[in-house]
Amino acid sequence: MDLSRxxxxxxxxxxxxxxxxxxxxxxxxxxxxxxxxxxxxxxLRWQRMLYDAGYADVxxxxxxxxxxxxxxxxxxAGAPYVGANxxxxxxxxxxxxxxxxADQRARWLPPILRGEQVWCQxxxxxxxxxxxxxLRTRARRDGDHYVVTGSKIWTSHAEVADWCELLxxxxxxxxxxxxxxxxxxxxxxxxxxxxxxxxxxGSAEFAEVFLDxxxxxxxxxxxxxxxxxxxxxVTLSFERGTAFVGEVVACRRVLGxxxxxxxxxxxxxDPVLRRRLGRLDxxxxxxxRLTQWNVSEAExxxxxxxxxxxxxxxxxxHARQELYDAAAEVLGPDCxxxxxxxxLDRLSSLSYTIAAGTSQxxxxxxxxxxxxxxxxx
Amino acid sequence: xxxxxTDDQRALRAGVRDLLERRFGREALRAAVAVPGRLDRALWRxxxxxxxxxLRLPEADGGVGLGLPEAVLxxxxxxxxxxxxxxxxxxxxxxxxxxxxxxxxxxxxxDGGLVEWLEAADVVHGDASGAVPLRSVDPLxxxxxxxxxxxxxxxxxxxxxxxxxxxxxxxxxxxxxxxRTREQFGRPVGAFQAVQHLCADxxxxxxxxxxxxxxxxxxxxxxxxxxxxxxxxxxxxxxxRDCLQVHGGMGFTWEADxxxxxxxxxxxxxxxxxxxxxxxxxxxALAR
Numbered sequence: 176m177d178l179s180r181x182x183x184x185x186x187x188x189x190x191x192x193x194x195x196x197x198x199x200x201x202x203x204x205x206x207x208x209x210x211x212x213x214x215x216x217x218x219l220r221w222q223r224m225l226y227d228a229g230y231a232d233v234x235x236x237x238x239x240x241x242x243x244x245x246x247x248x249x250x251x252a253g254a255p256y257v258g259a260n261x262x263x264x265x266x267x268x269x270x271x272x273x274x275x276x277a278d279q280r281a282r283w284l285p286p287i288l289r290g291e292q293v294w295c296q297x298x299x300x301x302x303x304x305x306x307x308x309x310l311r312t313r314a315r316r317d318g319d320h321y322v323v324t325g326s327k328i329w330t331s332h333a334e335v336a337d338w339c340e341l342l343x344x345x346x347x348x349x350x351x352x353x354x355x356x357x358x359x360x361x362x363x364x365x366x367x368x369x370x371x372x373x374x375x376x377g378s379a380e381f382a383e384v385f386l387d388x389x390x391x392x393x394x395x396x397x398x399x400x401x402x403x404x405x406x407x408x409v410t411l412s413f414e415r416g417t418a419f420v421g422e423v424v425a426c427r428r429v430l431g432x433x434x435x436x437x438x439x440x441x442x443x444x445d446p447v448l449r450r451r452l453g454r455l456d457x458x459x460x461x462x463x464r465l466t467q468w469n470v471s472e473a474e475x476x477x478x479x480x481x482x483x484x485x486x487x488x489x490x491x492x493h494a495r496q497e498l499y500d501a502a503a504e505v506l507g508p509d510c511x512x513x514x515x516x517x518x519l520d521r522l523s524s525l526s527y528t529i530a531a532g533t534s535q536x537x538x539x540x541x542x543x544x545x546x547x548x549x550x551x552x
Numbered sequence: 553x554x555x556x557x558t559d560d561q562r563a564l565r566a567g568v569r570d571l572l573e574r575r576f577g578r579e580a581l582r583a584a585v586a587v588p589g590r591l592d593r594a595l596w597r598x599x600x601x602x603x604x605x606x607l608r609l610p611e612a613d614g615g616v617g618l619g620l621p622e623a624v625l626x627x628x629x630x631x632x633x634x635x636x637x638x639x640x641x642x643x644x645x646x647x648x649x650x651x652x653x654x655x656x657x658x659x660x661x662x663d664g665g666l667v668e669w670l671e672a673a674d675v676v677h678g679d680a681s682g683a684v685p686l687r688s689v690d691p692l693x694x695x696x697x698x699x700x701x702x703x704x705x706x707x708x709x710x711x712x713x714x715x716x717x718x719x720x721x722x723x724x725x726x727x728x729x730x731x732r733t734r735e736q737f738g739r740p741v742g743a744f745q746a747v748q749h750l751c752a753d754x755x756x757x758x759x760x761x762x763x764x765x766x767x768x769x770x771x772x773x774x775x776x777x778x779x780x781x782x783x784x785x786x787x788x789x790x791x792x793r794d795c796l797q798v799h800g801g802m803g804f805t806w807e808a809d810x811x812x813x814x815x816x817x818x819x820x821x822x823x824x825x826x827x828x829x830x831x832x833x834x835x836x837a838l839a840r
Contacts, residue, residue, distance in 0.1 A: 176561065176621045177554040178770050184553075240553040434838040443839065446832075453831030456838050457779035461764035464555075468763045471555040486759050489752070535745075541755055542748035546728045549743040 178467065180244075188244050194228055195252040202255070208378055215293055215335035218258035222290030231288040234264045235272060239417060239473040243466070246420035256421070259332045263287035263294035265418075267340040270357070274398045274406050283338070283359065295336035297327035297360065297384055298407070305536045307342075308351045308404060312386060314343035314358065321345070321358060321396070323366075323389045329530075333369045333382035336362050341391075346401050357403035359395040366390075376522040377513075417473075418484075419491055420466055426498055427459045429517070433498075437505045451501050458494045462487070485537045485545070492527035492534060499524045555767070557625075564622055568629040571602055576633055578809075584636055585812065589694045591637050591658060591672040600655020604630075604639075605646040609653060615646070620707070624714040624769040631718025631788075631820075634812055636692040638669040640711045641677060649675050663708065664824040665701035668693050678702050690815035701824060709825030710768055710777045713784035716820055717765050719813050720758040720787035723795035726810065727751050730799050741798075750794045761787035775837045778830040785826045788817035 180188070202221070206213030225231045233245045257264060268287045271279055286292040303310040312325025323343055330339070339360040346354030360367070366389035371379035398406035434452055437443040469483035499521035503510035510518060528534040542548045557565070575595055584592070599605065607623050609615020616622075623643070630639055641661035642652050651657030652675075660669045662678025670676060670683055671694065683696035728751055731742030741747050761783040768780035792814035796803035803810050821827070 176557060176766050176770050178767065180553075243553065431838060434835070438839060446828075449835040450828060450831040452838060453833070453835035454782060456775075456834040457764070457782040457830065460767075460776060460779040461760050461783050464763035464767035465760055467553055467555045467767070471553045474553055475556060483759070486756050489756050490760050535749070538749040538752035539745065541752035542742070546724075546751055546755060548728065548731055548748050548751060549740050551743045551745045551748050 180240075184240055184244060187241055188248060191230070191245065191248050192252070194230075195248065195254055198224060198228075199252060199254060205255070211332075211334045215259050215332075218255065218260055219290040219293070221255040221258075222260045222264075222288075224290075226289050231290075235269060239470045242417045243420050243470045246417060247424055250421035250424040259293045259335060260287070260290065261331070262296045262336075262340065263292065263338075266296055267294040267338070267359075270340065270406060270409055271359075271397055273409050274357075278394075279359075279397060292337040293332055293335055294338045294340060295330050295333045295362070295384075297330055297339045297341040299329045300326060301328050301383075305533055308355070310342055310344060310355065312341075312343050313347070314345050314356060314391070316345070316393075317390075319393045320390045321356075321393060323358070323360070323386045323391055325386050327384040327386070328372070328381070330369075330382050330384050331380060333362070333384050334371065338362060339384065342403055342407060345403075349401060352404045354401055355403040355407075356400050357397045357406045358391050359397065360386075360389065360391055361395075364389050364391065375525065376519055417466075417470060419487065422495070423459060423462050423466055423491070426495060427456075427463070429498060429502070429520075430455055430459060432516075433502055433505050440505070440507070442505055442507070448501075448504055451504065455494070455498055455501055458490075458497070462491055462494060465490070485532075485540045488532070489534055489537045489541070495527050496524045555770075561622060561625055564618075565625045565629060568602075568604075568626050569632075571598070572629055572633040572635060576635055581634055581809070581812070585691045588688075588691045589672065591669060593658075596637060596642075596658060597655040600653065605643050605655060606653035607643070609647055613647070614653065619769075620710065620772055621766065621769040623711060624717075624765060627711045627714035628718040628721070628765075631715030631816075632722045633718070634692060634809070634816055638673060639715075640708050641668075641673075643711065644705065644708060645675065645677065661708075662698050662702055664704075664822050664826075665698060666822060667696045667698055668819070670694070670696045688819075690812075690819045692812065692816065693819045695819070704824035704829065706772070706774050706777050706825075708823070709781050709830075710765070710772075712820050712823050712825070713761075713765050713768070713777070713781040716781075716784035716788035716817060717758070717761055719817050719820075720754075720761055720784065720791045723788075723791045723810065723813050724751070724754040724758050726813075727754055727795040727798040730802075734800070741800075747798060750798055754791050754794050757783075757787040757791055775834055778825065778833045781826050782830045782834075785817075785821045789814070789821055792817050 206217050233242055268284060271283050298307060300310050314321040314323045339362055341358045341360040343356050343358055344354050345356040366387040368385040370383045372381040372383050373379050442448050465487050469487060472483060499517055502517040503521060506515055509515045543550055575598055603616040604626055606615040607618050607626060611617035638660040642659040645659035646653040649657055649659050652659050657674045658672060659675045660667055660673035662680055667680050667683055680698055683698045685696050688695040731747050731751055732740055734741050764780040764783045768776040796810045799808055799810055802808050
């Protein structure tokens with residue numbers, strides 16, 4: 176058991192810190208959350224800066240440890256989030272890198288790395304959430320095109336995306352996992368309609384995407400026809416492992432801020448609140464160690480994240496909600512004021528036990544795939 | 553990042569598990585339950601010979617020369633096996649009390665307003681004057697109450713966390729074993745989501761605590777130790793409760809081992825450094 180860093184890892188950290196200290200003050204002010212073109216431009220500009228400095232492919236080629244250091248240091252320094260580049264860098268890009276042809280890699284990967292193109296994700300559907308394999312968006316072959324009709328939901332950045340990684344059903348007669356195909360859909364194609372989806376936090380972070388007889392070239396298919404489920408599982412495995420490094424760092428910072436605020440407004444004198452914050456500190460210390468443990472496992476397994484991802488996600492998504500519930504206790508009546516810090520974060524945190532596999536789905540995965548319990552229903 | 557067990561650490565863990573299975577298997581456990589308060593001196597000497605108490609003493613002083621991570625692995629196994637006796641107190645006394653390292657002297661200590669195994673011990677650390685026996689809830693841990701609790705020793709807090717981690721891991725295994733084999737409504741109860749989710753939570757608590765306990769063994773930082781202890785207490789106590797629930801009616805019997813894990817977890821959770829003490833320590837660190 177070793178928590179120390181190699182000289183190479185230490186050197187990477189030092190170089191990154193130095194670079195961040197130099198470039199972050201040169202960034203313009205962040206655009207408002209509703210300014211989608213502004214957000215696109217800001218996030219792409221940041222990706223271009225990372226590219227020019229040699230950090231663009233840290234999510235792809237670096238070791239899990241280096242990726243963890245990158246995410247930890249950028250969060251500590253207050254650098255921009257991956258934002259609009261998320262799907263390109265963490266879903267579609269790795270899929271194309273692993274499963275695409277040489278032509279497809281040359282066509283789509285460099286613009287992602289250079290911060291020139293935004294990707295979004297068209298996986299979930301109104302009737303295919305946790306049960307993704309039941310998706311019904313239909314693609315019919317017509318010569319060298321697929322003709323796609325259906326609808327997708329929970330698509331972030333759809334308003335400003337150039338491409339959508341799309342799962343479609345190409346063989347309705349096949350067993351449901353075997354009739355799915357992965358397509359790169361140009362978002363400016365005829366028949367694509369984007370409708371913003373307002374969340375309970377009041378903002379439009381997601382969109383619905385409606386597809387009406389949209390023609391997608393067969394050349395945009397990654398992997399074989401009807402092999403899209405396997406292709407997608409390659410993608411989804413990238414989401415685990417280091418996915419929450421920055422967030423755990425951020426939560427630990429918020430906890431410190433809560434302690435300061437509680438001392439200022441006098442609530443710190445309440446031992447119940449104090450102990451609650453102490454308990455949360457233990458929780459996030461442990462989650463940080465669990466991250467390091469999982470990264471070490473991935474490192475030892477040639478970069479493939481282990482089964483620890485579901486364990487981590489279950490614990491973390493709950494802890495994050497507890498954190499903002501504790502923030503509400505610190506705020507007192509101000510916890511009902513949307514202009515106060517943490518109030519919107521508390522609302523956003525409600526999605527954590529739902530997104531990317533609900534806690535109930537995750538428990539099923541842990542029970543069946545890790546503990547080996549019989550398949551349930 | 554190499555935050556995982558080394559080959560040597562795996563071998564050490566396997567060695568301790570093997571020794572305890574041979575010398576303190578289920579039959580020995582149930583025999584010990586039948587004769588409360590009796591400490592098996594021969595087993596204690598075997599532990600001494602195996603280096604359980606001298607694990608962290610320098611080799612020059614006749615010790616094994618290993619560190620806190622190895623001690624944590626050994627104590628995790630002890631917790632898993634429900635090994636009785638004042639293990640933490642004797643381990644901590646190995647450098648100072650003659651015979652403790654070799655398992656010839658049994659050392660008890662005042663901890664959290666209680667003393668475990670006072671009457672079986674040769675030496676007692678701390679002020680045990682005025683100790684009053686109580687009818688211990690745990691058949692494998694005789695207890696005395698003492699008037700003034702002393703301050704916690706961080707290493708004792710950590711080793712307690714390691715024992716709790718052993719319980720947390722073991723009760724998860726027991727729950728899963730039962731859920732796989734016990735059939736109702738024509739199928740194993742582990743096929744029901746409600747039972748699956750209890751088992752999943754058992755694993756999540758144990759694995760989260762494991763990361764915290766192992767990391768605290770590496771850093772030896774008092775705040776990391778406090779955090780590890782809070783997580784491990786929770787994983788052991790709630791884990792044993794959920795394991796009992798998964799066992800259904802059998803879980804409420806004397807015959808099933810589940811209650812022994814729960815009762816021991818309760819005893820350990822009362823030792824100094826847990827609950828409010830740990831939370832206040834971490835809160836104070838946050839506010840600095």
